[in-house]
Amino acid sequence: MLTELRVRNFAVVEEAVLEFGPGLSVLSGETGAGKSILVEALALLVGGRPSPDMIRAGAGRARIEARFEVEGVEGIASLCEQAGVDHDDGWLILRRELRREGRHRAWVNGSPATTRLLRELGERLVELHGQHEHQRLLDRGHQRRILDAFGRHEALVAKTAAAFDTLRDLDARLARVRQTVREGRERADYLRFKCDEIAAASLSPDEDEVLETEARRLTHSEELIELSGLLHHRLYEAEGSVVDQLGELGNRLDALVTIDPAASLFRDLHEAALRSVEELGLGLAPYRDAIEHDPRRLDEIRLRQDLLYRLKRKYGDSLAEVIRTGEEARRELERIDGADDEIARLEAGREEAAAELAERASRLSERRRRTAEALSEAVNAALPDLGLRGGRLAVQLVGDGEIRRLGTERVEFLVSLNPGFQPAPLRRVASGGEMSRLMLALEAALIEVDELPILVFDEIDAGIGGEVAHRIADRLIRLSAAHQVLVVTHLAQIAARANAHYSIGKTTEGEATRTSVRALTGGERVLEVARMLGGDPDSRASRAHAEELLAGQI
Structure with a gap:
């Protein structure tokens, strides 16, 4: 429910504040006073297109703000969450600012918002009818939604759309698999060669490093034997070796300690040094004996290193990458080899999905045909009471046999507002007032299924009066039991039945024109x-x- 509308410097309105309640509210005033301006302001607030002449002369910017009670309105919370807008306590505040210089701006609950978000929120809150841009009734997609709402087809439409999406997904997957097979079969021999070449090498990730270490030892084996033997001899085996010399020095150290017991710390250090040198000298002997001088093994290593180098040059910078390349090639080959089975499975699933889509689309078409007739009858029965005697609505279903996401047929409302004229598309026939009255007839037919909380009718009474005015008022009152209804009207018969009445007045001071609004x-x-x-x-x-x-x- 719209509870408050604030307008500042919009068109000829300098400032206006309107508070609304439930039921039927009317706005009246003399011709040219600017009654429809407030409807245009509301239309702009829910995503309408702005223009520079909407800003009041002499002002740099215009501002429109509205407060809505949205407790229980479907889709509002999810839209706010997706947009990152705070939404709690059941209220929604929309604000839009138009600027002569710079970009126009919009906010939802104080957070910056896009025009698209305003439009999506507006589609769940307000239906506007009349002489302004925001006439969704002219859109064939909206006409289809009206027909489906009247026939309560929404669940079947959703199932049809889901079946269509499933079929489209299967088609896409089939295309990808077939493309993979085509490309794979052209390169299967190469993939198989790659797998066999890498597998035959029996690689381990660090083999090249291990081989490099072994090759270096084999290449320098004679030098290693000579150096390690010399060190063993000098440190441990020779007459006067380092170990012998350290032993003699130990006797001198004992004499030192005898004279000065405080030097006993040096004896401990000497013993540790002697043990280390002795261990070093002894250890060099088995190291020397273990060194092999094996030119044949070195040749084998060089051949293996050459193989690893060629594999890395072809398939990766490291052996780990080469191994991974082989695994990927093997998996791709498995996919190619198993693709025929997958294609057969997908084709079977596609056939089943196509049959399910065809069955759902056929049921939807049949229900739409029945509903189109029922909706036409319901609207046509109401048109004479709304001053459109001789008017006739026909719901046309046009299809070429192709099943689309929302069914087989396109829905279009055709209307004839005068006897003797063939129905023509609604967008080419109806004036603003006629459009509003036609929508009033539709809303009356949809009253039990339409969940939009707010209905706005602008110039609904153009060219009518007398008894027809009373009948229109009756229709509006019935609608206001299920919706909040706002009407711009010239008719006293409608204004007198309203729950709230607002007067729009215009004054001129010099060259300045001002529009004011007050509750009566x-x-x-x-x-x-x-x-x-x-x-x-x-x-x-x-x-x-x-x-x-x-x-x-x-």
Whole structure:
């Protein structure tokens, strides 16, 4: 429900604040006062297209803000969550600012928002009808949604769309697998060669490093034997070796300690040094004996290193990458070899999905045909009461046999508003007032299924009066039991039945024109209804007539 609308510097409105409640609210005023401007402001707020002339002359920017109670309105919470907008406590505040210089801006609950978000939120809140841009009834997609809502087809439409998406997904997967097979078969021999070559090498990730270490030892084996033997001899085996010399020095150290016991620390260090040198000398002997001088083994290593180098040059910078390349080639070969089985499985699934889609689309088409007739009858029965005597709505279903996501057929509303004329597409026939009355008939037919909380009708009463005006008022009252209804009207019969009445007035001061809005109660409302009746609002007879109308006695 719209609870408050604030407009500042929009068109000729300098500033206006309107508070709305449930039920039926009307806006009235003399011709040219700017009644429709407030509807245009609301349309702009829910995603309409702005233009520079919407900003009041002399002002740099215009601002429109509205507060909505959205508790229980489907889709609002998810849209806010997706957009990262705070949404709690059941309220939604939309604000839009137009600027002569710089970009226009929009906010939802204080967070910057896109026009698209405003439009998506508006589609779940407000239906606007009349002489402004925001007429979704002219859109064939919206006409289809109306038909499906009237027939309660939404679940079947969703199932049809899901079946279509499943079939499309299977087609895409089939295309990918077939493409893989075509490409794979052309390179299967290469993949097989790659797998065999890498597998035959029996690689380990660090083999090249191990071989390099072994090759270096074999290449320098004679030098290693000579050096390790010399060190063993000098440190341990020779007369006067380092070990012998350290032993003699130990005797000297004992003498030192005898003289000065405080030097015993040096004896411990000497013993540790002697043991280390002795261990070093002894250890060099088995190291020397273990060194092999094997030219044949070195040749084998060089051949193996050459193989590893060629594999790395072809398949990766390291042996780990070469191994991974072989595994990937093997998996690709497995996919190619198993692709025929996968294609057969996907084709079977596609055939089943196509049959399911065809069955659902056929059921949807049949239900739409029945619903199209029922909706036409319901609307046509209401048109005479709405001043469109001789008017006729036909719901046309056009299809070429191709099944699309939302069914086989395209839905289009055709209308004839005068006897003797063939129905033509709605967008080429109806005026704003006629469009509003036609939508009123549709809304009356949809009252039990339409979940939009707010309905706005602009200039719904163009060219009518008398008994038809009472019938339109009756329809609006019935709609207002299930929706919040806002109407811009010239008719006293409608204004008198409203739960709230707002008067739009215009004043001119020099070259400046201002539009003001005020809520009417009591005597003010009587005077306005008397004016709308066409009489002199200051005469007792006109006021009495207005009072009777307001009291429901006429």
